[in-house]
Amino acid sequence: MTLWEYLKGRMLEHSRRVALEDGTTYGELVDYIEERAKKHTERNRLVCVSGKSKTAHAIEILSVLASENVAVPVDDCYGVERKQEVETTIAQDKKQYPELAFIMFTSGTGGKPKGVMLSHENIIQNLKMLETYFALLPDDKILIARPLMHIAVIVGELLYGLIRGATIQFYEKPFLPQKLKREMEEKNTTVVCGTPTLFRNLLRVSACGFPLKKCVISGERLFPALASALSAANPQTEFYNVYGLTEHSPRVSALLPKDFARKAGSVGKLLAGVQTKIENGELLVKSPCVMVGYYTDAARTNAKIKNGWLYTGDVAHTDRNGYLYIDGRKDNMIIRSGLNVYPEEIEEVASACAGVENCVAYGEEDDIEGNKIVLKYCGEVSEQTLRKFLSGKLAPHLMPRAIKNVNALPATPSGKKVRKC
Amino acid sequence: MSKAEEILTNVLTDLGVESANRADRIKEDCGLDSLSLVSVIVRLEEALGKEFDDSDLDPAELITVGDLIALTEKYL
Numbered sequence: 327m328t329l330w331e332y333l334k335g336r337m338l339e340h341s342r343r344v345a346l347e348d349g350t351t352y353g354e355l356v357d358y359i360e361e362r363a364k365k366h367t368e369r370n371r372l373v374c375v376s377g378k379s380k381t382a383h384a385i386e387i388l389s390v391l392a393s394e395n396v397a398v399p400v401d402d403c404y405g406v407e408r409k410q411e412v413e414t415t416i417a418q419d420k421k422q423y424p425e426l427a428f429i430m431f432t433s434g435t436g437g438k439p440k441g442v443m444l445s446h447e448n449i450i451q452n453l454k455m456l457e458t459y460f461a462l463l464p465d466d467k468i469l470i471a472r473p474l475m476h477i478a479v480i481v482g483e484l485l486y487g488l489i490r491g492a493t494i495q496f497y498e499k500p501f502l503p504q505k506l507k508r509e510m511e512e513k514n515t516t517v518v519c520g521t522p523t524l525f526r527n528l529l530r531v532s533a534c535g536f537p538l539k540k541c542v543i544s545g546e547r548l549f550p551a552l553a554s555a556l557s558a559a560n561p562q563t564e565f566y567n568v569y570g571l572t573e574h575s576p577r578v579s580a581l582l583p584k585d586f587a588r589k590a591g592s593v594g595k596l597l598a599g600v601q602t603k604i605e606n607g608e609l610l611v612k613s614p615c616v617m618v619g620y621y622t623d624a625a626r627t628n629a630k631i632k633n634g635w636l637y638t639g640d641v642a643h644t645d646r647n648g649y650l651y652i653d654g655r656k657d658n659m660i661i662r663s664g665l666n667v668y669p670e671e672i673e674e675v676a677s678a679c680a681g682v683e684n685c686v687a688y689g690e691e692d693d694i695e696g697n698k699i700v701l702k703y704c705g706e707v708s709e710q711t712l713r714k715f716l717s718g719k720l721a722p723h724l725m726p727r728a729i730k731n732v733n734a735l736p737a738t739p740s741g742k743k744v745r746k747c
Numbered sequence: 748m749s750k751a752e753e754i755l756t757n758v759l760t761d762l763g764v765e766s767a768n769r770a771d772r773i774k775e776d777c778g779l780d781s782l783s784l785v786s787v788i789v790r791l792e793e794a795l796g797k798e799f800d801d802s803d804l805d806p807a808e809l810i811t812v813g814d815l816i817a818l819t820e821k822y823l
Binding site: 502503710 | 774776789
């Protein structure tokens with residue numbers, strides 16, 4: 327069964343329910359999407375999908391799926407260059423990929439974004455896993471506030487909302503907490519999903535809480551202090567803290583509302599059908615949701631999946647009741663405001679700046695963005711000049727918050743970079 | 748330094764932007780992307796005890812540090 331066949335079947339079960347905020351019903355939405363799908367005359371091809379608004383982007387993604395093609399979401403928000411690079415690469419590929427539903431491009435090292443290939447079955451199985459714990463109801467109104475560039479948003483919010491018969495709302499304004507909160511109130515939103523950074527910002531502008539029934543938190547580490555503050559300000563809201571990765575379509579585990587306070591710090595229990603083991607401290611998972619592989623990168627794929635086990639790159643442990651805790655990263659990846667940043671990507675560009683002899687980028691824990699990116703370097707060039715140089719070449723979310731010129735950079739005895747303050 | 752400049756300087760320093768001139772562009776010169784700009788706006792609103800009108804927050808009108816100073820001045 328293709329993903330669209332599955333989605334359509336579920337959506338038609340509640341064809342009279344309201345799907346979108348303008349009153350469009352599920353029956354009407356299915357017809358509309360299939361009508362739009364007709365403009366794609368070929369099958370099983372890779373199709374880059376963009377949209378001027380989240381609403382448009384969502385409709386286009388669904389149309390591509392309905393046309394039996396593979397959706398490759400693109401957007402300017404993470405860099406115009408990256409968007410163009412993806413579009414150029416995809417345009418050159420005329421092959422057919424009948425098993426795929428999506429290719430999601432995310433940050434990678436070595437200057438090349440990784441294309442995570444997800445099959446119809448990957449997504450359908452992850453949606454079924456969500457149904458084992460996330461009671462989204464037809465009466466719920468879910469406000470999608472983040473770009474449709476993340477599989478967590480596409481699967482966890484859009485597609486899940488559609489199969490559950492909820493009303494889907496889109497937040498199209500500038501990303502500002504006061505406005506987001508006001509829109510939630512005006513639209514009687516009941517569900518919002520976001521990163522700890524987003525919820526921290528919301529809490530700053532509404533100490534007395536926000537009017538939501540369910541909140542799903544994901545994308546970066548949720549510190550117990552923030553979890554407590556959120557619960558205290560919103561006693562009527564059910565909070566979930568969940569963990570996943572794009573390579574797993576994405577969801578791996580979930581901490582349920584009943585455990586949100588008493589097991590703060592944990593990302594909950596593994597979802598039904600997900601096997602796990604810890605190897606040298608690293609979390610490995612195995613399930614039908616493990617990606618097909620990285621697009622045109624067999625070497626990286628083979629390093630990531632071995633004998634069906636997905637090497638998450640996260641260091642983790644479980645307690646004796648089976649609750650999972652993520653302790654950190656195995657590699658150097660930094661998570662800033664829920665976005666993946668590889669210090670190597672920044673260092674590579676910085677090293678190319680005339681006058682920079684040596685540099686190191688790292689994350690420093692921060693209560694604004696989870697981690698702030700710091701770049702230290704040795705060389706004759708000024709911090710201002712280096713910043714200007716970087717801003718022309720790095721995608722916006724990779725820009726270091728602090729750039730410091732230092733006399734020397736620490737190194738390990740074998741000469742490796744030391745990535746700490 | 749005017750009151751508006753002082754408020755903005757404090758906010759930017761908090762966010763690690765150490766020195767900025769009026770002509771500096773928020774993104775390219777100060778290294779603040781849209782995520783960090785959220786933090787700037789939130790902190791400015793806190794310092795002013797007011798909320799900016801939607802119409803004053805058009806991204807196309809907030810390019811330089813000078814634009815942020817003008818915005819702050821407007822709400823003082």
